[in-house]
Amino acid sequence: SEVIYVAMGIDEDGHREILSFSIGGKESAYGWREVLQDLHRRGAHEVLLGVFDGLAGLEEAFKETYPKADVQRCVTHKMRNTLPKIRDTDKTEMVADLKTIYTAPDREVALANFDVVQKKWGKLYPKELKSWEEQLDVLLCFYDYPAAIWYAIYTSNPMERTNKEIRKRLRPMNSLTNMDAAEKIVYLEALGYNEKWSQRVLRGFGEAQTKADLSQKFAAKYPLAQEI
Structure with missing residues (x-):
């Protein structure tokens, strides 16, 4: 305890x-x-x-x-906190779309991918996407570091x-x-x-x-x- x-x-x-x-x-x-x-x-x-x-x-x-x-806000924790609020029928597709944000080759592409996700899911899950938008700076901070170590710090x-x-x-x-x-x-x-x-x-x-x-x-x- x-x-x-x-x-x-x-x-x-x-x-x-x-x-x-x-x-x-x-x-x-x-x-x-x-x-x-x-x-x-x-x-x-x-x-x-x-x-x-x-x-x-x-x-x-x-x-x-x-x-x-x-x-750097842990991306894995963010995903865990988001998924319980997503309908079971949408989870697999939503996970795949959210992954495009933090697996992008650089920050610019990550932000562009977020825009795509927001347009696709924003009406169904406005609170969840708003939360991602507000935290993008700390969720994507790892892009300011060498790409070779992203896996260790995100x-x-x-x-x-x-x-x-x-x-x-x-x-x-x-x-x-x-x-x-x-x-x-x-x-x-x-x-x-x-x-x-x-x-x-x-x-x-x-x-x-x-x-x-x-x-x-x-x-x-x-x-x-x-x-x-």
Whole structure:
């Protein structure tokens, strides 16, 4: 019944790592604000992009701590939130049409594809398409980054998979004596995850670094950090 806040990061070289976790309470923007502020206090000062779901207030909490960072709303979560509101007879076709928006070769084509989807479905699902329209900036932010790493930054699915693994470890242990015991299990799971990924580089990041795209974006947002 307790929430586990988990923050995961990818560095410029493409190494993925669990940066922090905390257990307790119910998920809220306030809880995430504390997690983000703790990350900042511990030295995570320069962040290029935050990727997360549509929890109310989360984007504002993130920007309070990292005002220079970009925001990417998880496209997978957006699809999940939209589909329950679509008639069963329309779902397959609607999914295919919505995918043309975030699988386009560039932002310009993505916006053009959205216009097509809006004209096709707007009268049947005005609220759903209006919601997509209002969030396009954060749903399509990944197009501002090198194409080689789009797959890694347009969704928070890796975080979702990690959460599932943590739940698998905790679920059979219904006799945990206290919160400290649960924290130890999550801690060991995080250590194992980070050890596994410490020698792996995500596909596309080597190419992005070779072209200096990520380094240039980082320098543009945090020039003083480059000088130091």
